Amino acid sequence: MLRVSLREIRAHGVRFALSVLAVILGVAFVAGTFILRAMLSDTFDSIVESSLQGDAYLRSVATTSDDGLPDGPPDPGAGFGGARDGIDITLADEVAAVDGVARALPDVQGPIVIVGADGTAVVNGQAPSLALALHTDDPAVDLVAGEVPVGPNEIGLESGALDSSGLALGDTTTVVLGGEVREVTVVAEGAYASPTSGATLAFLDADVAAELFAPDGLVNSIAVYGEDAVSQSDLVDAITETVLADHPDANLEARTGDDVRAEASEAINEIIGFIGTFLLVFASIALFVGAFIITNTFAMSVRQRQREYALLRALGASPAQVFAVVLTQAFAVGLVGSAIGLLSGVALVDLIRWILSRFGMNLTGEAPVTAFTAVLCLGIGTAVSLVAAAVPARRAALTAPVEAMRDDVTVTEKSLRWRALVGALLLLIGVAATYVSVAVSTDEDPYWGLEPGPWLGIGAGAVLVGMLALSPVIARATLGVLAAPFVAAIKPLGRLARGNVMRNPRRTASTAGALMIGMALVAACTVLAASARESTTAIVETEYRADFVVLSATNAVPAEAVTAIADLDDVARADALSTAPVELSGPGLDPTATTVIGAPPTAFGTTLEIETLEGDLATLADGEAALHTSAALEYGWQIGDEITLRTDVTELTLTVGAITNSQALNADVTIGEDQLAELLGPAPANVVMVGVDGVDGVPLTELGDQLDAIIEPYVVVTALTADELVNQIADRVNQALVIIYALLALSVVIAVLGIVNTLALSVIERTREIGLIRAVGLGRLQLSVTIVIESVLTAIFGTVVGVVVGVALAAAVRSVFADQGLSVLAIPWDQLVAIVALSAVVGVLAAVWPAIRASRLPVLEAIAQE
Amino acid sequence: MGRHAAPVSTSPEPADDPIASARALTKVYGAGATAVHALRGVDVDLGRGRLTAIMGPSGSGKSTLMHCMAGLDTPTSGTVEVDGQVISSMSQRQLTNLRRTRIGFVFQAYNLVPTLTAAENITLPLDIARTPVDRERFDTVISTLGLGDRLTHRPAELSGGQQQRVACARALVAKPSIVFADEPTGNLDSKAAGEVLGFLRRSVDDLGQSVVMVTHDPRSASYAHRVIFLADGAIVGELHDPAEADILEALAALGEAREQDAS
Ligand SMILES: Nc1ncnc2c1ncn2[C@@H]1O[C@H](COP(=O)(O)OP(=O)(O)OP(=O)(O)O)[C@@H](O)[C@H]1O
C-alpha cells in the first residue's frame, strides 16, 4: 500500500506543491520565531554581560514585590526586578576601601540629546539615548581612541553612536543634558564588548554625570570590581561584613555580579518571551490558514481518485489501509514542507538580522537551530498536515467497493445540514459569549464574578469557527448575489463561472475560508485602529485647549526651555505636566511601582479641559489626587479613599478627589505640581508636556514663531497646535498598525495561495469539461476570463464574509475596552471598501497561473482525459 | 447508385457540392520506430445535406479522421476543406472561431457542462459567440428532440439518452455547416440509440443539416445515407442507403479480407 501512496505523489506531485508551500510558510514563521527568540535572548544576554561587568553590586533591598515589570513607560534607570530606593553615592568610597575591592563605581546615567553633524538629533528608532559616567580605566568600557572626558564640555561617544552621528573626535557639537543646551567637544570613542542593540550611548566625566543624574546624591547601585583572585562571593562577604554592617538601617544588599546578571537576563527574557508569544499567534494563524489548502488539496485528490480507491477496496484493501494511503501522502507533504520550512526559517532570521543591522541593531551569533526547535517544527508541520488531511482520508476510506463499477464518478455531495446545525450553534454560542463580555464590561456594578477578557476570546473564536462551518451553507445565496453583476455583464462567461463556484459550495467555502480568517483579522484591526485613532483624537481635541502644546521626542522637555517659555511676554499660561516614578499603595494594594503626573491645578479649565467621571479636578488644589479610571477599576478604589505615594525623599497620603478617563492624564495617579515637588525633593521633575496659551490678541503664528525660537536649540522639542498633535497621534497608531498588517499579510498571502491551489486543482479536475467547451468554441481568452471571474468571486466572498465578521467582532472588542481609551466606534467604510476592492485584485492575480494552465490544455487530449 | 453486396473500393467520386472534403490526409502520431500512421492518405468528400456514417475496426482511424476534419486536430499532411474554407492551415484562433460558428459536435459521452441546465447547454455555443438565439430554430430543435419538459434540468438529472439528445440539440441549434458525431450512441441502449439516430436523420431530412457520425453498430449505420468503411487509416469501401444486413455483410467481407492480408 505504501507503494500506491508514493506512486501517486510521484505521478501527481505538482498537485501537492502548493500544500507543501503552505506548510513551508507556516513552519518558516514558527521556526523563525523560535530562532529569533533564541538569538535575541543571546544578544541581550551578551549586552547584559558587557554592561554589567562588576564582580559584585551594592544596592538597596527591593521595596516592591518582585513580580515583574513596571506598568508605566520603562524607566531606564529603574532596572528590573522590582523598584529599589537609591543609595548614597558616597558609599562608593567606603566600598572601595574594603579589602579585596579594586574599584567601586556608582551607576550614574541619564538621558541625553546629541546633535549630529547634520544638525539633527542622533536617534535610532525607539531606542534611547543615554549618557553614562566614564571613569579612567573604566573596566566596562574599552577606550578605543581619545581621552576620558573631563569637565562639563567634553563627551565621549560609543563607536556606534559616533558612526551614526557623523561626528569625529575633536568636533564640537550641541547636546541637551539635564534640561540645558551645551556646547561640547567629542574627545573619546568608547566601545563595549558586545553590540549595544541600537541605543545611542555617550560618556561623561564621572563627576559631571553624578551632578546631573544624581543631584540628590542617590544612585541605583554601585558596581564593585574585585582584585584579581578574589572570588565574587568572597567580595560580597567582605562588603557585607564591612559596609553593610556599618549601615544597618540603610536597607542595603550586596549581590554577586553573576546573580545580578542572571536577574537582568531573566527579566529581559521575559519580555522576549512576550514578543515570541505575540509572533507565535500570527504563526499559528498562518498554519491554520495553510491547513485549508491541505484539506482542499486532499479532498480534491480523493474525489478524483474515488474509483481507484474503490478498486483497491474491491481488491480487498481495508478502509484502514485506504486511510493510510492518503495519510501517508499527507505525512510526506508535512515532513517535506516542514523540513524546507525550517531551513527557510533560518534564512528568514538571517534576513531579519540583516534588516536590523541596517538600523543599527546588531544581533550576535549564528541563527541557532536547537534540536528542540527542529523537532518541534517538523512535528508541528507534519501534525498540521495530517490533521488537515484526516477528513478527506476518511472519505477515501469509506468509499464503497461498488463505486469501482460505476461508470462515472458520482458527485455525491453530502447534505450540509449537520454543518448548518453545528455552525449555527457555534455562532450562537459565540454571539452569546461576546454579548456576556460586553455586558460584563459595561455593567455599572461590574463583575458578576466574570472577567470580560476570556468571554470575549471564547466569543470571537466561536464566531469565527461557526462562520467557517456555516460558510458553505451561505455560499450559494451569497455567491448568487455577488455573481449577479458578472452574469449580467459578461455573457456567457459569468454564468459559467457562477456555476463553477456554486457547484461545490463546500470547496468554494473552504477556499474562501482561509481568506475569510485573514480578512476578518485585517478588518478587525482596521476598525479597532480607526476607533483608537478616533477615540484618541476625540479626547485630544476636547482635552488639549492650549494654543500650543510643547513636547519632546525624548519625553523630557528641558527645564530651561520651560522657564524661557513661561517668561515670554506674549504667553499667558505655560502649564507643565511632569511625571515621576513613585510607589503607590492604598486599600488592598501593596506598594507597586507606577508613574505619577503632576499638574498645576489651575491648568484644568484653561489649557486642559478634562472631563471627570466622578469628583472634581479642582480638589487637586486642596492636595487631593485624581485617579485614572483604569487604575480605579483595577484596584477597586473610589472617591474618598486614601492612597499613599512614596519616593526616596518622602511619602504623601492623599485623598482621591476625582476619577478621570483622560488621555492627557494617562498615568494611574495625577496630583498637584506642589505635591509632586514635595515628593521629588531636590531632583528635577521630568516635564513631558507644556500647554501654552497666548495673551489675548497675540496672533497664533507670532506666538508659534516665538516658541520655535526658544525650543530650536533643543532639537528634539516641538511646539504643536492641537491639530498637529492629533495628526501626530494618528500617525503613531498607523505605525503600530503597519506592523500588525505586515504580520497578517502572511496569512493573507497563504490564503491567496489557497485560491491559486483550488483553481489549479479544479482546472485539472475539470479537464474534460474544459476540453468540451473549448471544442464547442470557447476561446482561450474567454476560458481565462471565466477562471478569473471564479477566482474573483471566491476572493470577494471570503473577504466580504470576513469583513462582516471582523467588523462585528471589532465592535464587540471596542465596547469591552470602552473605558480603556476606545470610547468611540469608528468604522472606516472607505478602507473596508478598499479591502474588498483589493481582494478582487487579489482574485485576478490568483487566477493568472491556473488560467494560463487551463488555456494551454490541448482540446483533444482534454476531452480524451479519463 | 445501387446497393452493393460487398464493399467496393471506390476511387473518391467527387460529389457535386461537398460540405467537407479531405485530400491526401495523413496523420502520424509519434515519430521513428514507434510512429503510428493513423491516417494514410485519405481522400473523402462528405455530401451536403446527407447523413454519412463512418465504420471500421477499432484503431482504424475513425476518430482521428473526424478530429482532423472538425478542426480539433491538425493533420500531418493533406488538406481539409469545410464549407469552402481550407481549415488545415488555420490558426488556433481561427479554428476556435470555426468550431463556434460552423461546426457542431456530439461526443460519445461527457457532452454537457454539468453546472448548466439543458437549455443553457444547448445555447452555449451561441452564448459563447454572443449570437442571439434564433427562437424559432431553438423551438424546432427542441420539439424535434422531444426535450421540451427537460430544459431546466441539469445533466445529472437526465438519462443517458436524454443527455445525448441535448448534445445533439446543442450541435444543431447554431445551424452549423456540419455536425460531427463520434459514436453518439455508444453508451445507449437500442431504444435510446434509435431516438438519437432518428433525430439525426430527421435533422438531415427536415432541417437540411449535414451530419457525419462514427459508429460500430450496423443498425445505427443503417440510418445513414452513405456508409464509409475505414481500415488501417485508409478508406476501403462505401455503401449508399444500406440496410442493416448489407452492412453486416460488408463488415464480414472486410474482416475476411484482413485475415487474408494477415496470412
Ligand atoms: N494521441 C495519440 N497518440 C498516439 N497514437 C494515437 C493517438 N490517438 C490515436 N492514436 C492511434 O491512432 C490510431 C487510430 O486511432 P483512432 O482513435 O482514430 O481509432 P478509432 O478508429 O477511433 O478507434 P475506436 O473505434 O477504438 O475508437 C490507433 O492506432 C491509435 O492507437
Ligand SMILES: [Mg+2]
Ligand atoms: Mg474512436
